[in-house]
Amino acid sequence: MPALNFKIQFVPHIRSGRKTHTIRSTRKLPIKTGDTLYLYTGMRTRHCQKIIQSVCLKVEDVLIRYRKTFSNDSTERFEVAINGVGLESDEKQALAYADGFKSFSDMMIFWQGRLPFIGHIIHWERRD
Numbered sequence: 001m002p003a004l005n006f007k008i009q010f011v012p013h014i015r016s017g018r019k020t021h022t023i024r025s026t027r028k029l030p031i032k033t034g035d036t037l038y039l040y041t042g043m044r045t046r047h048c049q050k051i052i053q054s055v056c057l058k059v060e061d062v063l064i065r066y067r068k069t070f071s072n073d074s075t076e077r078f079e080v081a082i083n084g085v086g087l088e089s090d091e092k093q094a095l096a097y098a099d100g101f102k103s104f105s106d107m108m109i110f111w112q113g114r115l116p117f118i119g120h121i122i123h124w125e126r127r128d
Contacts, residue, residue, distance in 0.1 A: 002031045004122070005043040006051065013100040014039060014051050021098060021123040023062055030120075033058050037124050054124040065116035078108055082121065 004022060006014065013019035031037070039051040063081040080087045080095065087095065089104075096107035111117065 001038065002027075002029075002035055002056075003038045003040060003043065006039060006041050008041055010100045011041050011051055017126045019098065019100040020126045021121050023064075023099060023117075023119060023121050025117075025119045027120075031056055031059055031122050037122070039124075057123045057125055059123070060121045061118075062121045063116070063118050064111060078104075078115075 004024070006022070010019055033056055035056040037054050037056050039054065040048055041051055042048045060082050061084070063079070065079050067077060067079045078092070080092050082095075092104045096102075096104040099107060101107040101110065
């Protein structure tokens with residue numbers, strides 16, 4: 001019965017069904033396909049609120065790291081790989097949008113100071 005906490009900025013995207021995955025560090029007790037997921041905001045506070053309950057569809061390995069390059073394009077300055085396969089610029093943009101960000105640049109601002117990152121993408125069933 002894994003519970004996941006989300007910043008308030010992601011709640012509308014989760015409820016609308018736009019955000020159907022989350023990027024997280026490796027857990028001591030890993031989330032597995034088929035697990036029931038309980039998504040909350042404000043966990044461990046008196047403002048705790050359940051967002052949705054869903055089912056884990058799949059868990060993928062993810063790597064996000066800064067890459068030295070001379071490009072001004074933010075998608076080229078960062079490497080993102082899922083299950084060992086590097087993403088192209090358009091795939092990075094799609095990942096960021098599905099993760100609740102306006103753009104890949106906004107996603108990288110959110111990740112600033114936390115790279116390199118190795119963890120998982122946890123996908124859940126979309127609720128409309």
